[in-house]
Amino acid sequence: MAARTVCFVRHGAADAWGQLTDEGREQSRLIGQRLARLPIDVVWHSPLPRAVESAEIIAAEMRRVLVDEAAELVDHVPFVPDREDLSPSWVGFFDGYDRSEADAGRRTADGLAARFGTANTRAQRPTHEVAVTHAYPIAWMVRDALSAPPARWMSLAGIANTGLTVIEHTDGEPPGVVMVNDMSHLPAELRWTGFAGGRQL
Numbered sequence: 001m002a003a004r005t006v007c008f009v010r011h012g013a014a015d016a017w018g019q020l021t022d023e024g025r026e027q028s029r030l031i032g033q034r035l036a037r038l039p040i041d042v043v044w045h046s047p048l049p050r051a052v053e054s055a056e057i058i059a060a061e062m063r064r065v066l067v068d069e070a071a072e073l074v075d076h077v078p079f080v081p082d083r084e085d086l087s088p089s090w091v092g093f094f095d096g097y098d099r100s101e102a103d104a105g106r107r108t109a110d111g112l113a114a115r116f117g118t119a120n121t122r123a124q125r126p127t128h129e130v131a132v133t134h135a136y137p138i139a140w141m142v143r144d145a146l147s148a149p150p151a152r153w154m155s156l157a158g159i160a161n162t163g164l165t166v167i168e169h170t171d172g173e174p175p176g177v178v179m180v181n182d183m184s185h186l187p188a189e190l191r192w193t194g195f196a197g198g199r200q201l
Contacts, residue, residue: 004120005128005178007035008138008165009058013194014050020057027162027190028054032061034164034185038128042066044116045132046073054162055132070115075134077102078109079150090154112137113144119171135159135193138181141167145175160193162186 009031012024020028040062045055047069059067080094080102120127139156145167146152159165159181166178183191 003126004118004123004169005038005126006116006141006167006169007038007040007128007130008116008141008167009035009054009130009132010135010138010159010161010163011046011048011051011054011132012057013161013190013192018048018050020050020053023190024050024054024161025057027186028057029061030185030190031162031164032058035130036061036063040065040128040130042068043130043132044068044070044073046075046134046137047071048075048134051132051134055130058130058132070131072108072112072115073131073133073137074108075136076108077105077136078112078140078153079106081151081154085151109137109140112140117141117144117167117169117175119169119173121171138163138165141165142177142180145177147174156180158193160186160191163193 012020012028014020014024035058043055043059043065045051051073055067059065080097086094116131135157136153138159139153142156142165143153160183163181163183165180168176168178
């Protein structure tokens, strides 16, 4: 059965209004050059502007590739643990989340895993897809591939801007996590997450 390789990419660095900065555009160009070495079939992206622009820059580095929106890639909190199960560092983050908001996030996360976390059983050849999204959905997909408890997405959430995470799917086999948050395409001065204390080595 043909393998499906999904290359998850967090969007480039953005400003407070969600627009890419000059650094974010350069990060996107560099990951685009890296991914252009693969036979990419499609570049999917979140509906949010910072992901849309990142995807366009990434695709511009490739010969000719379909670029399309996937609503499931939108930025969302995939799972909200019970308050008593939270570490002190996360308590403030979830303050004010109500059950309907948490349930909506989980539905989005389930749809994301259903669309991007399975083998493509109809493909006649190996396929390669890029999914330009956000830190939390990528953390959720790694957690899903490893069959880890739902709350473990939080320990994987420090994904850098244009960090590359690759997951392979083959029918009848468990998912293969090839790499997580790889930044080898970025010079040191462009390696950051945008989160507090998140500058990367």
